[in-house]
Amino acid sequence: MIFRLMKIEVKKVFKRKSIYVIWGLMLLFCFVNSFLYFRDYDDEGRYLYSKEEDINEEIKALEEEKEKVQNTNATTIIKTKIELLKLKKKFSKDSWQYAKINDYLYDAVYEKNIRSEDNAALERYQKLLVKFKNNDYLYFLKQDRDNITNQIKEIKKEILASDEDLFLERELKQKEETLKVLNFRIKNHIREDTGYLNQALVCYVQAREEMQEGKKNTYQERIHYQELKKEKKINEFILKSRVNYQKENTVNALIFGIMNDYEFFFVVILLMVSAMMICDEYQTGTFKFLLIKPVSRFIIILSKYFTSLLILGFSVLLVFCFQFILGGIFFGLDSLNLGVIVYDYGLDKVLVLHVFLAFFYSFLAKLPFYLMIGLICLLLGVLTTSTVTSMMIPLMLAIFSPFMLDVAVSHQLYWMKYLPNFTWRFSDYLFASSSKLEGLGFQFSCIWYSIYFVILFFFLVKLFQRRDIQNV
Amino acid sequence: MLVLECRNVFKKIGHHVIVSDLSFSLNEGDILGFIGPNGAGKTTSIKMMVGLQSLSGGSIKIFGYDIRKDFTKAIRQVGAIVENPDMYMYLTGYENLKIAASFYQIDASRIDEVVRMVGLEGRIHEKVKNYSLGMRQRLGIAASILHHPKLLILDEPLNGLDPEGIRELKDILLRLAHEDKMAIIVSSHILSELESFCNRVCIFSRGHVLKNATIEEIKKITEKEVYQLEVSSTKLDSILSSYLVIDEAHIELSSTKENIVNILKALLLNDVLVYEVKKKVLGLEDVFLKVMEASHDF
Structure with missing residues (x-):
C-alpha cells in the first residue's frame, strides 16, 4: 500500500506547476553555471577576467614623478621601472615573464640606463632580453639556483666564523628550501606562471x-x-x-560540485514538496479525502515522507544528468577518465575516485541533513498546518547552520554541538575529516542525530495519528 | 443487518462538550437524516464515525469493527463526504476518481459507471477547479460510492445542487438504499428535502441528540397533536389555556383526538363560531422547530 500511496503522491506533485517552476530555475542556473565556466576559463582552467594591473596608469604616474625628480639615480630608477612596465605589457598576464620581469631584468635594465656609455652593460641586457623573450625560463631558474647556492656558501662561512647564530641558521634553512624548490622547478620544467x-x-x-x-x-x-x-x-x-585535477571547467568538477552548488535548490524543493503534501492537504481539506480511505495514518505520513525524499532524489538526478550533458557539450567528457582527487584524512593519502563514486559519497554524506530537514518540515506542517512556518524554520536552520558553527567555534560555545543542525553535518566527516568545533565528531553526531531523528519521527507519527481534522 | 452502532459517543474539546451521549444504530437500507443548526454537533459526529476526529468517550462500530481499534477494516465499508466535497482542484475529475479507486480493487469500467450515475460524463476530464459546487458535490458522491460501500455518509450533500440535481441525488440514494442495501446517513439544512427520502432522523442541538426516531413515529406524534381552527374571534384566553394565534381568523392548538370535541363545545357555548377544524400535517421542519423549542424550554 505504501508504494501505491507514494505513486499517488508523486502523481500529485507532478501535477503542480510550482514544482516545474523551481525545476526550471534550477536547470537554468545549471546552464548559466556551465556556460560561465565555458566562457570565463581557459583550457588550463584559469579565470580569464581576473583583475589586471593597470600598467598604463602606472607608467603615467611614474612619468609625472620623473619630471619632478632632480636626482640622476632616482631618475634612472623611475626610467627603469617605466621601461620594464612597457616591456611587461608585451607578455600575457598568465606568463612567467609577466610575473618575474622585475626579478630577472631590473638589474640589467638599471645597469644599461645608469651606464649608458658602457657597451658591456648593454650587451648583457640584450642577451638577457633575448632569453627572456625566447621563453628560456630554465636559464633564469639556473641563474637563481647559482645565486642561492653562492648565498648558501656565504652563510655557511659566516656560521663557521661565528658562534651559534640562530638568525643565520634560520636563513640558511630558508635558502636551502628555496634551492630545493628551484632544483625541483628545473628538473620538472615548472615555470613561475599561473599554470x-x-x-x-x-x-x-x-x-x-x-x-x-x-x-x-x-x-x-x-x-x-x-x-x-x-x-x-x-x-x-x-x-x-x-x-590538473583541480581544473574547474570540466564535467568532473561540475558533477562533483553538485551537492554543494545546488544545495539551496535541493533544500527548497524538499521543503516545498513536504509542506505542499501536508499543509496544502490540511488547508484545502483534501486530507479528509485521504484519511477516510482504508489506510493507516502511519502509512500515509510515511508515504509522504518517502515521496518528498524521492522527489529530492529525482531533482538530484535531474541536475546530475543535465550537468553531465552540459558539461559534455561545453568541456567534453575526457575528464571522466581522470577521476577526482580527495584527501583521506584517516589514511593520510590522496585517493583518485571516479567522479560518479565521489558524487555518490557526497550525496550520502548530505543525506542525513535532508532526512532531518524533511522530517522537521513535516512535523511543523502537521503541528501548524502553515506552509510558511513549516518551510521557513527548516530553511533558516539550513541556511544559518554554517554561520552558527563559525560563531560556536570563534566563541568556543561547545554546548552548541548538541544542536540538531550541528549533528546533521555528516559531510564534515567525509573521508575521515573533522568538524571545526571541538567535541563534534562522527560518533557523537551519529548518536545525537539518531536520538533527534527517532524523537522527531516518533512525535511526527503520534501527532499525525492523533490530530483531529477540525471543522471549517 | 446492523451496519453502524454508536454507543454513548462523547466528544469534548477542552472544557467544551461538542457531542454528548450520542447513541443510535443503523441497519442495511436505512437512510438516516441528521438535522440540527450550525454547531449542533452533526459534522463532529460524522467526523468521529469516519475516524477524522477522536472520541472522548463511547464507541463507534461499523460492521462490528471499532473505528479506533480496527480503523482500516471499519472504514473499508464506508464512503463519505465530510463538510465539503474536497477534491484535488488541480486534477481532473477523472484523476480524482482514479486516486480514490486506487485504494480499492476497482477497474476503469466502475469509474465510468459512477460518472454516468452522477451525470458528469461530459465534464469528467476537466480540472475540478473549473467545476461548480454542484458538480463537485456530484464528483464527491461518485468518489464515495465508487467502491460499493455498505455505509454511505454524506455531510450536506444537497448544498450547491439545483432542484434537478437534488431530485437526481434523492433517486440515487433511494436506489442505493433499496437495491444495494446501503445504509446512508445524510445531514442537511434543507429539512423538507430529507423528509422525502429519509426513513429515520436524528435531531441535534448543542451537542445533544434531542430526537432519534423513524419518520413515521414523528409524523404519528405530530398528526395526533396539532389542530388548526377557523374561528369568529381569536380572543379566547378566557376559554382556552394554550393556543397559538396564526392570523385574525385562525388559531392552532395541541390536543388529543378525544379532547378536541370538548374544546369545540366550550367555544360554541361561549359564542365563538367555528367554521373549520383541520388536523395539521406537520413536516420535518415543523417537528425540528418544535423539538428545538422544547429543548430551549428544557
Missing part, C-alpha cells in the same frame, strides 16, 4: 613551510595542521601526476 603546476608547487611549499612552523597544541591548531597536510598531499599528488 596549475606552478600553483600546486607554490601551495605545496607554502603548506610545508606552515606545517614546519605550525603548533599542534589546541584543537583548532590540530585542525589547521590537518588542513595543511591535506593541502600538501594534494598538491604533491598533482605535481607528481602532472594532471
